[in-house]
Amino acid sequence: MTKKQIRMNAFDMNCVGHISHGMWTHPRDRSAHYTDIAYWQNLAVTLEKGLFDGLFIADIIGLYDVYKGGPETALLAGAQTPLNDPIVLAPIMAAVTKHLAFGITVNLTYEQPYLLARRFSTLDHLTRGRIGWNIVTGYLDSAARGLGGDKLPNHDARYDVADDFMEVVYKLWEGSWDDDAVLRDRERGVFADPAKVRRVTHRGPHYAVDAIHLSEPSPQRTPLLYQAGSSDRGRRFAADHAECIFVNGWNPKAMGVIVRDVRRRAMESGRRHDDIKAFAGISVVTAPTEAEARDKHAEYRRHASVEGALAHFSASIGLDLSRYGLDEPIGFVKNDANNSALEAITKRSPDKVWTVRGLREQMAAGLGSRHPPIVGSPSQVADQLVDWIEEADVDGFNLIRTVTPESVEDFVALVVPELQNRGLYKTAYEDGPIRQKLFGTPRLPARHRGASFRPGAGHRAAE
Template sequence: MKIMQIYAFDMNCVGHINHGLWTHPRDRSAHYTDLDYWTEFAKTAERGKLDGIFLADIVGVYDVYRGSPSPVIETGAQIPVNDPLIPISAMAYVTKHLGFGVTVNTTYEPPFLLARRMSTLDHLTKGRIGWNIVTGYLDSAARSMGFDKLPEHDARYDAAEEYLEILYKLWEGSWDDDAVLRDKAGGIYADPSKVRTVRHDGKYYRMEGIHLSEPSPQRTPLLFQAGASARGQDFAARHAECVFIAGPNPKAARPTVDALRAKAEEFGRGADALKILSLITVVVGRTEREARDKLEGYRRHASVEASLAHYSASVGIDFSKYGLDDVIDQSSTNANQSALAAITKQAAKPVTLRDIINQMVLGSRMKPMVGSPEQIADHLQRWIEEGGIDGFNLARTVAPESLRDFVELVVPVLQERGIFKADYAEGPLRQKLFGGGSGRLPAAHPAAQFRR
């Protein structure tokens, strides 16, 4: 029986996926600027044996809806937002096994500097760091970084391919495994003959330099990706190890899952080279009635306005220009193409603004799973069996109670059924998730060609 993986999904901000719930009297997410908030979050996740904490990020603001950032500023929808990498060292310090995934945008971050930052975190976490590769989808981010507008969708992925080649050269090829000697008697810390300069002269990037960090436990961090467009799926199948999807149900998600695994096989990596994780929101109570009551309490604080502002920016369409019963008919933008296709090209029937709002139960476009621990476990098991996925990205509702409820109520049921681990495996994050080896990328991964 497949053992599912579960990550706590969050962001270094007040409102992440389920908008408006920071106004709930029991919610503590406004304390996101306090390091204790993050260390307690990490300790709770590790107490529940979760595989990791995944921190999303966005560079820019959601200013498509009503042509202004005011709606998201007013409602705290992913603004203000702090750097996701900075709390990780502290969270790693108070945990032993918990993994960490963090989003960094390739379009705006120089590869040479990112290589050092991720190697540093891999050292400090003892090999528990992962990187979510994104190329961005907001024009506001592009303008903030000095561009006139966001580069075209496929061009962003082309540049990211080259970006990763540089990183692989730095992480995998700049230092030999035995370059570091730490010879106190001889006064030699590292052997210069086993440290090489990386040179790259491509279409999008030029660089020449030695990787500034000595080899870390994983060298290349565990690689996450969430591209669901055709180009994004190709990119994920070639490079990623964990892929995030967001389907409404297992049946709808299965074609994407099968396509990703087939593409991974085409690239010579094998279908099992990918761990595919679905985004979920869970509201659980000791009984179904308790869960339903909790949901109703949460719903009174959900913000449809914030959710529409977030969704508008995601798909690149200003929903404020549509009437409730107008069909969403714009099928192409330069934003998130898979999110747009879900309500246009791939929709089973025409989707109206009213349809979208009716989905927004908790201030997001995804309906929550609601029920007793046994009912939630049934839902998750069905996703694994029918959807063919490997696990879940668990979005928060009211923090920290939603994670605590899941850890205390759902995890024991999953463990009793033998579909979630009773304890952590040893080793770096990649080794925990895939088993075997030393935690390094396998030989079939494209990064391996840059090793000496």
């Protein structure tokens, strides 16, 4: 039996329908108030009460317009549409909490590293080191069209661009300002010592920068780095850059293969096994007894939007599932969408042939998601979480909301005390930035690729 301390993030999105599509129609659901500051601040306070490590905020650029050849289904279901910017949520939630961290998803394909570096430094300052970046490269052609292109760049090529992007931001965050560059000397009228501030120069295959980082060093310098890609190229990227990986699926054994592979690759790059923490996406329906939990699940299920889930999944895998017969097998077709999502039901499910009929059944049981929830009493939920920890080799979970805020409040009130009673969950926060809480240091360790861009390190960070 594991004695690993279980880490918990909530998993959300600045929209009505995130993963469990259709739940916004439930009479107790409040996600339609996602445009209100109070909605997010109340969530943050609840999560901090439950000693959650962070709130992982997803994002996507573009509309889900693959299913049935247009965006109508996603619009009807509210499937991640409309969708507001995730990054602005962190300061308003940080204002009412002290420890809760925020993992913000930002698609680097449509960003410039010079400006993004300042944005995350600003957030890290405002939150006193409670900020992380979920690094994504996107998967929707609709995003490319919205930003002046025709279609998304090639899947693997996007990661090549991302590697160059990361080199730029590492140079800016780690190499431009010395820790003691800012003096704030009122008597001499000297705010910063120019001799301790360096101009970053970069001439890479995709980006060129010649500038001083606009922000002084923040508590973490580099934000905590998350990554969620599970394709082969995504795993290579994670092994080089990620400190936390997000893995999704309903098969803990297959998930464990991905987690162990990323850690193996990281160790081959000179990092340590425990330099990467893995989080599995789960949803939970719980109540004081198993019977009550199952009744609640049946009640929730009546609000599930299978059509919304199909619109979401079709866009994710780049295949219009409305064109498939109900019992026609879904095979792997490499494209420039989310390859790992398609691999999850093809290559990583060898004992099952997936069809649209099977997906529809799974999505109904999954409350508008293809991932079935954990349903049971607090003790039963805790047992399953422990099983996942052991079988998938993960460190914790990203809790997906179903009916909100009820699902999070239930977890905090019922499951957290059960885990604490078993000695598997903290009873108080540690002090310091989020990287300090997770890894024991507020800054990137010297063996991380980003640390090599510090002055005097292996790479020439700045000139």
